[in-house]
Amino acid sequence: MKLKYSPQDEAFRQEVRDFVATELPAGVRRKMQRGERLEREDLVAWYRRLYEKGWATPGWSREWGGTGWTPVQRHLFDEEILLGGAPRMVSSGIIMLGPVLIAFGTEAQKRRYLPDIQRSAVWWCQGFSEPGSGSDLASLRTTAVRDGDHYVVNGQKIWTSYAQFSDMMFCLVRTDPNARKPQEGISFLLIDMKAPGLTVRPIATLDGGRDLNEVFLDNVRVPVENLVGEENQGWTCAKYLLGHERGGIAGIGAAKQQLGRLRRLAGPRLGDPVFAAQVHRLEIELLALEATALRLLGAGQRSLAPAAQTSMLKVRGTELRQSIYRLMLEVAGPEAALWPGAHDDDALAELRALAPDYLDARKFSIYGGTNEVQRNLIAKALLAA
Numbered sequence: 001m002k003l004k005y006s007p008q009d010e011a012f013r014q015e016v017r018d019f020v021a022t023e024l025p026a027g028v029r030r031k032m033q034r035g036e037r038l039e040r041e042d043l044v045a046w047y048r049r050l051y052e053k054g055w056a057t058p059g060w061s062r063e064w065g066g067t068g069w070t071p072v073q074r075h076l077f078d079e080e081i082l083l084g085g086a087p088r089m090v091s092s093g094i095i096m097l098g099p100v101l102i103a104f105g106t107e108a109q110k111r112r113y114l115p116d117i118q119r120s121a122v123w124w125c126q127g128f129s130e131p132g133s134g135s136d137l138a139s140l141r142t143t144a145v146r147d148g149d150h151y152v153v154n155g156q157k158i159w160t161s162y163a164q165f166s167d168m169m170f171c172l173v174r175t176d177p178n179a180r181k182p183q184e185g186i187s188f189l190l191i192d193m194k195a196p197g198l199t200v201r202p203i204a205t206l207d208g209g210r211d212l213n214e215v216f217l218d219n220v221r222v223p224v225e226n227l228v229g230e231e232n233q234g235w236t237c238a239k240y241l242l243g244h245e246r247g248g249i250a251g252i253g254a255a256k257q258q259l260g261r262l263r264r265l266a267g268p269r270l271g272d273p274v275f276a277a278q279v280h281r282l283e284i285e286l287l288a289l290e291a292t293a294l295r296l297l298g299a300g301q302r303s304l305a306p307a308a309q310t311s312m313l314k315v316r317g318t319e320l321r322q323s324i325y326r327l328m329l330e331v332a333g334p335e336a337a338l339w340p341g342a343h344d345d346d347a348l349a350e351l352r353a354l355a356p357d358y359l360d361a362r363k364f365s366i367y368g369g370t371n372e373v374q375r376n377l378i379a380k381a382l383l384a385a
């Protein structure tokens with residue numbers, strides 16, 4: 001069963017589908033099929049194709065290179081990219097920093113940073129979380145003290161995705177330790193990853209990944225012109241940014257793609273009514289999620305803005321995707337007990353990538369704000385009303 005879209009939207013869907021089929025670099029496609037790690041150059045190769053087509057930054061305002069698509073077109077675009085086997089958009093510069101600079105940056109900051117973000121020439125990471133300050137982000141302790149025309153930054157960030165290959169980091173720092181409320185003493189700074197005193201240390205993850213890091217800042221000097229928005233007003237930028245981060249995390253396109261993969265891997269097992277019922281249940285839940293997302297888009301939301309709805313989609317989407325991975329692991333059986341090897345043939349490589357994929361999927365309900373915290377936000381927004 002499928003949801004119905006207008007003929008114009010279906011034509012748009014087809015255009016995106018054709019683009020992915022012809023433009024996704026072969027090397028990236030193969031790595032995706034085999035479940036292999038993508039390096040910065042793989043992601044950039046694909047994002048550059050999107051940039052050349054004018055599709056790299058659909059979430060940005062038109063003035064700065066957005067596409068001006070309707071929310072439904074954006075939904076279809078996200079879906080077709082993943083269904084076509086391309087990597088999802090993980091550039092923090094494109095998803096998070098770009099919208100913040102457009103909304104809060106100076107003209108000079110926009111001109112300096114936005115074009116390089118758009119063509120993926122400069123890679124950014126997000127320095128928000130700290131040890132002890134994840135869900136309770138406003139308790140962060142990294143300090144920035146003004147010294148002439150610089151801030152001097154000291155502290156530690158953690159779980160910084162892709163810091164190992166980033167050129168720059170957008171960062172929350174405490175500029176006023178005596179503010180009335182912790183949120184009021186925070187500023188938003190742009191930091192060069194090559195600045196003296198900045199060190200990156202990788203964190204190994206269960207799935208064998210190496211994309212998470214700790215970032216240590218020891219008397220790092222940051223020019224004052226790298227402050228975004230007003231000093232001590234960084235929380236406003238952060239809240240705006242988190243809405244953009246969460247918007248895409250529901251991953252409806254990803255769930256469809258993984259359900260297709262589940263069906264393909266299951267093959268004859270779909271003849272087993274007990275197993276088939278589990279697959280159908282996930283399909284129905286996904287259909288309900290898609291219908292909900294479209295209903296919210298149709299209700300006049302320009303985009304999935306920070307709101308209880310975004311949290312709701314994030315919780316349901318991530319739980320659903322985790323259930324799909326659980327069932328895929330079951331399908332792979334003993335093969336999934338072996339770690340992927342460089343010389344596996346493509347079919348075996350795909351099966352053996354399922355255990356790392358399953359473990360990797362555990363993070364869906366943590367990043368972008370944990371699902372427990374999203375439930376709190378939903379409760380506050382809906383029950384307190």
Ligand SMILES: Cc1cc2nc3c(=O)[nH]c(=O)nc-3n(C[C@H](O)[C@H](O)[C@H](O)COP(=O)(O)OP(=O)(O)OC[C@H]3O[C@@H](n4cnc5c(N)ncnc54)[C@H](O)[C@@H]3O)c2cc1C
Nearest residue numbers: 126127128129134135159160161363366367368369370372
């Ligand atoms: C793969 C991955 C990538 C990430 N990338 C980045 C990044 O690039 N940049 C960055 O800054 N951060 C990043 N993060 C960090 C992420 O934002 C935090 O992990 C997340 O906000 C949770 O914070 P925490 O890990 O400190 O857990 P904690 O806040 O310590 O939470 C621990 C547990 O307690 C629960 N809990 C906490 N508070 C409440 C509450 N009030 N009510 C109910 N339950 C609660 C949580 O749900 C969780 O289960 C990433 C995380 C992951 C897993």
